[in-house]
Amino acid sequence: MALLDILEFPDPRLRTKAKDVKEVNNSIRKLVDNMLETMYEAPGIGLAATQVNVHQRVVVIDVSEEKDQPLVLINPTYQIIGGEQEYDEGCLSVPGYYETVIRAEKIQLNAIDRDGNAFEMQCDELLAICVQHEIDHLNGVLFVDHISKLKRERIKAKLVKAHKAELKKHR
Ligand code: NI
Numbered sequence: 001m002a003l004l005d006i007l008e009f010p011d012p013r014l015r016t017k018a019k020d021v022k023e024v025n026n027s028i029r030k031l032v033d034n035m036l037e038t039m040y041e042a043p044g045i046g047l048a049a050t051q052v053n054v055h056q057r058v059v060v061i062d063v064s065e066e067k068d069q070p071l072v073l074i075n076p077t078y079q080i081i082g083g084e085q086e087y088d089e090g091c092l093s094v095p096g097y098y099e100t101v102i103r104a105e106k107i108q109l110n111a112i113d114r115d116g117n118a119f120e121m122q123c124d125e126l127l128a129i130c131v132q133h134e135i136d137h138l139n140g141v142l143f144v145d146h147i148s149k150l151k152r153e154r155i156k157a158k159l160v161k162a163h164k165a166e167l168k169k170h171r
Helices: 026-041 125-138 149-169
Strands: 046-048 058-061 071-089 099-112 118-124
Touching: 026 046, 026 058, 026 071, 046 125, 058 125, 071 118, 071 125, 099 125, 118 125
Parallel strands: none
Antiparallel strands: 046 058, 058 071, 071 099, 099 118
16 A cells, blocks of 8 residues: 555645546555555545545545544435534645534435445434535535635635745755
């Protein structure tokens, strides 16, 4: 397995709309395993392939305390069942920033697992938030798109400045 580099906002590649996976083959399984390793190492509770510059509809999630319940979502879709919840979201592609986002409380998720089997499940609480956040990534959307433009531009300016300082250090 290997750790993958995570793209950071405002990298334009994060705006790519991912394509459906045609077949769950060994190369997709290898991507899944590397994404899981990268997510646990970060550490994070979810990672979309878009964030590692692979533009296929693959997501990994683990919202468990013990970090022992990986969930693999290939070509995931969801329908809103109802309710609203707000949560201070963060993102491995927007390191160091947390902002309140309002999302659906309960959703019906459909996806394909690592073995290529279709499944469906109802999600609520943190899992529902995470699924919505990660599927956003596959569509080129970041959590900062759900907050005010002023806040988004402020975060963008700070991250651009931080990247420049980082580049200078490595020169
Ligand atoms: Ni994210």
